[in-house]
Amino acid sequence: MNYEVVIGLEVHVQLKTKTKSFCGCSTEFGSEPNSQVCPVCLGFPGSLPVLNRSFLDYAVKVALALNCKVQEYTKFDRKNYFYPDLPKDYQISQYDLPLSREGFLDIEIDGRHKRIGITRVHMEEDAGKLIHQQGVSLVDYNRTGMPLLEIVSEPEISSPLEAYEYLNNLKSIIKYLDVSDCDMEKGSLRCDANVSIRKIGEKALGTKAELKNMNSFKAVKDALSYEIERQAQVLDSGGKVVQETLLWDEKQMKTFSMRSKEGAKDYRYFPEPDLPPFIISADRIGEIKKNIPELPQEKKMRFMKEYGLSEVYAQILTCDKEDAGYAEECFKAFADKDKKPVANWLIGALSAIASSHNRGISEEKLSPENLIDLIVLVEKKQIISNLVGKSVLEEMVNTGKSAEAIIGEKNLAQISDSSFLENLADEVIKENARSVQDYKSGKANAIMFLVGQLMKKSKGKANPKLAQEILKRRLENV
Amino acid sequence: MSISKETVDYVANLARIQLNEQELERLSRQLQGILDFIDKLREIDISDIAPTSHILEIKNILRDDTPGESLPAEKALANAPSKNGRFFTVPKVIE
Ligand SMILES: [Zn+2]
Numbered sequence: 001m002n003y004e005v006v007i008g009l010e011v012h013v014q015l016k017t018k019t020k021s022f023c024g025c026s027t028e029f030g031s032e033p034n035s036q037v038c039p040v041c042l043g044f045p046g047s048l049p050v051l052n053r054s055f056l057d058y059a060v061k062v063a064l065a066l067n068c069k070v071q072e073y074t075k076f077d078r079k080n081y082f083y084p085d086l087p088k089d090y091q092i093s094q095y096d097l098p099l100s101r102e103g104f105l106d107i108e109i110d111g112r113h114k115r116i117g118i119t120r121v122h123m124e125e126d127a128g129k130l131i132h133q134q135g136v137s138l139v140d141y142n143r144t145g146m147p148l149l150e151i152v153s154e155p156e157i158s159s160p161l162e163a164y165e166y167l168n169n170l171k172s173i174i175k176y177l178d179v180s181d182c183d184m185e186k187g188s189l190r191c192d193a194n195v196s197i198r199k200i201g202e203k204a205l206g207t208k209a210e211l212k213n214m215n216s217f218k219a220v221k222d223a224l225s226y227e228i229e230r231q232a233q234v235l236d237s238g239g240k241v242v243q244e245t246l247l248w249d250e251k252q253m254k255t256f257s258m259r260s261k262e263g264a265k266d267y268r269y270f271p272e273p274d275l276p277p278f279i280i281s282a283d284r285i286g287e288i289k290k291n292i293p294e295l296p297q298e299k300k301m302r303f304m305k306e307y308g309l310s311e312v313y314a315q316i317l318t319c320d321k322e323d324a325g326y327a328e329e330c331f332k333a334f335a336d337k338d339k340k341p342v343a344n345w346l347i348g349a350l351s352a353i354a355s356s357h358n359r360g361i362s363e364e365k366l367s368p369e370n371l372i373d374l375i376v377l378v379e380k381k382q383i384i385s386n387l388v389g390k391s392v393l394e395e396m397v398n399t400g401k402s403a404e405a406i407i408g409e410k411n412l413a414q415i416s417d418s419s420f421l422e423n424l425a426d427e428v429i430k431e432n433a434r435s436v437q438d439y440k441s442g443k444a445n446a447i448m449f450l451v452g453q454l455m456k457k458s459k460g461k462a463n464p465k466l467a468q469e470i471l472k473r474r475l476e477n478v
Numbered sequence: 479m480s481i482s483k484e485t486v487d488y489v490a491n492l493a494r495i496q497l498n499e500q501e502l503e504r505l506s507r508q509l510q511g512i513l514d515f516i517d518k519l520r521e522i523d524i525s526d527i528a529p530t531s532h533i534l535e536i537k538n539i540l541r542d543d544t545p546g547e548s549l550p551a552e553k554a555l556a557n558a559p560s561k562n563g564r565f566f567t568v569p570k571v572i573e
Contacts, residue, residue, distance in 0.1 A: 017543050024546025033564040037554045038547070054543035075531045082494060084568040097531070131565070132572060138565035141554075266492060271531040276539050 003197040003235070005228055006205055007163050008155035009220075011170060012148050013180045014126060014188040015058045020145040021125045022049030022092065022275075027147075029186060033140040041145035043088030049274050055123065055147040058179040059099055060280060060288050062149055063121045065173050065295060068103030070285055076123070076272040081265075084139050085128040093150075095269040097277075098122035105153075105173070106297060107165040108315065116166055117154030124148050155194065155205070160224035167191060167217045168319070172296045176321045184216050191220055196241070197231050206231070207241040211255065213248045223248040227255055299324055307331050307339040316347055326362035333372040341379045345371065349390045353397055364397050371396075374403035383407065385464065421454070421467055425474045428453045436478060447471065481509050 020027055023040035039047035063070050077095035103118035126146040131138040151170065157163050171182040171189065182189040196208035209227060214220045226248075231241050246255040294302070296318045303314040303324075318324045327346050331339045346361060350371070354361045374396065378389035384407060395406050428450055429436055439446035447468065454467045486506045490497045497505065551564045560567045 019543050019545050024541075024544065025548045026545045032551070034551045034554050034566070035564070036548050038549050042549075042554060050539060050541045052543050053540040056540065080492075084566075084571055130571065132570060135570050136562070136567050137570050137572075138562060138567055140565060268492070273532065276532050276534065276536045279537050 002200050003228075003232055004200050004202075005158050006155045006196050006198065006208075007157035007159075007224060008194040009153045009157065009163060009166060010192045010194070011151045011153075011167070012126075012190045013062070013151065013174060013182060015055060015147040015149060015179050016181060016188075017052055017054040017058065017147050019052055021052055021055050021123070021147040022145055023047075025145065031142060033138075034142060036142040037144070041087075042141060049092065049272075051275060051278070052147065056278065056280075057288060058147070058177075059121070059123050059149055060285065061177050061179060061292060062151075062174060063100035063103065064285070064289055065177055065292055066103040066105055066118050066121060066151070066170075068100035068118060068121050070100045070280055071097060072281075073097060073277060073279055074099050075277040076275045077269045078272050079124075079267045079269055081267060083127070084137060085130050085141075085144070087128070087141060087144060091125060091127065092272055092275070093124035093269075094122035105166060105169055107162060107169055108311065109161060109165055111311065114162065116156050116162070119152040119154050121149055121151050124150055160221040160228070163193065163224055164217055164221040167220060169296070171217075172319050176293055176295055178321075191217075193220060193224055195224055195227050195231070197228060197235070206235075207243050209241065209243065209255075210245045211248060212245060212258070215250065219248060219250055222250075222253060223255060226253065230255065293321070296321075296324075303328075307343070308337075309339065309343055313343050313347060317343065320360050320362075322362040323360045326368065329368040330371055333368050334375065341375055342372070345375050345393075349393050350397075353394055365400050366397050370402050377403055377407070385460075388460070418466070418470065421458075421462060421470045422474065424454050424457050424462065425467070425471045427457065428471070429474060429478060436475065439475060440478070447475075450475075481506060481513055 017027060019025060020036075020041055023038050025036045025038050025041055028036065040049055060070055074094065075097050076092050078090040079093045079095070080090045082089055098120045100121045101119065103121065104115050105118060106113060106115050108114075126143050126148045128139055128141040128144040131140070153166065157166060174180050174182050180188055184190070191214060193211040193214070194208045195211060196206035198204065198206040209231070211220075211223050211227060214223050227246065234241055245258040247258055248255055299318040300311070300314040303309050303318060304311060307314075309317070317327045327343075330342050330346060334342045350361050350364070350366070354364050357364070371393075374389060374393060377383045378386055384392065392403055392406050395401065396403060399406075432450060432453060435446045435449050439450070450471050451464060451468050454471060455462055455464060458467075483502055483506050486502055486509060487497065490502075490505075555561050555564070555566065558566050
């Protein structure tokens, strides 16, 4: 049977402020256990939280970048539950008056554009970390009280691929704002997914399952695909989907029921009496707005318009802010109006080298000017072939030398000296009587073999185009 | 508003308090008294009054994002009922 898929994503992003949400403890990653704790974040009696100004500013910045309406009046609430990673037995979060609502994010799949609604972006504090051992759990409260944003999408995502693109674009935007590392492995970005299916045309939503424990965007995609298939099988066989929380097991590529001992969630939210309300003025919003850089979507459109790139190419080159900046410097350094050769080198050869080093193209030791010099030598002056160009590029990246220097040192320049090539052509013709015969009797392909022989004689340095021309000319006289 | 014994039991469970039958009985009665008293407040017309989320007339109390002192681990852990090195420890919470 055919089903329609309904997915909503809940993303938590840890902001890279210097200190925690409500106390002066450092947020540095990887410190000794319980070395970044104080009476406030440990929930000692008598301590009082005070909101970090940067937390609020970063949160407003993200909300605006996600096209949300920032609420003029916002407050914090207590979300009550017992768990050892939560020393106060409540999490300071936001409930009925969140920082912002009603935003959206655009995604693009195979040329099709879609707008996904964002229900809300609110502020809350992170919990601590548990390490489970035999019979005991160790608790580290360094992460407790770190500033988090919760970004909730509308249930408007219709496939695992759309979810994947939503996450990629969200990460890209937040990284442009420079307010979070968005590193899923380090836990600075976490994603839970709600998924349900319904018969096509049906209005009511199906029963949803909540998916947790995905450690990469790919894992989110895989877990959703698995879960959709599982729910379809349940419905096809006449069963009912049960509302539950499922954990993704990446090794087994399966979801498992969490079988929680706790009953239904009842967080008993109430206003946090230790924090006053916050009024965010239109002026303040205006100031923060001014500091929002050109975002990936706008930059993509501009790259398409100014540099004549396809949407796919523009998307790849604007995904990362630093890489986009680097690409733009390269485009500017290239005199021709048509920037496609530059885009090809950036996305092809240079990206391959950079990703083999686990880096972005902007992180390689290669100035835009040097790269453009190489591109001109290959594409325009045809001093070296594309293939030789790629190995020169690798050497440039490794040594920091210029293309000319490497071509000179290794004597790589293509030979375009006609008299030298004519001599080689004559030798080849003399030594390959059969192919010459073939060519003469109309087998056009034979010329390629002869060109290959000439290239070999020149140790790969003959200008292949010229070599072919000269061979053809000499063959006429045979 | 009346409160049932089941509700009291449910709330006790949320608060991780175990109550025996007599305690349930007694607390249900006492809570009922409190709720009856609160019901009196409903008689006041509040249609013109905005909900209060904070009792003081203060707003926008913020601090700068500058690191301060944290506690040394010995001090942070000093009152922990159970610990292991630099960690607090609790009975294992997942299977
Ligand atoms: Zn602290």
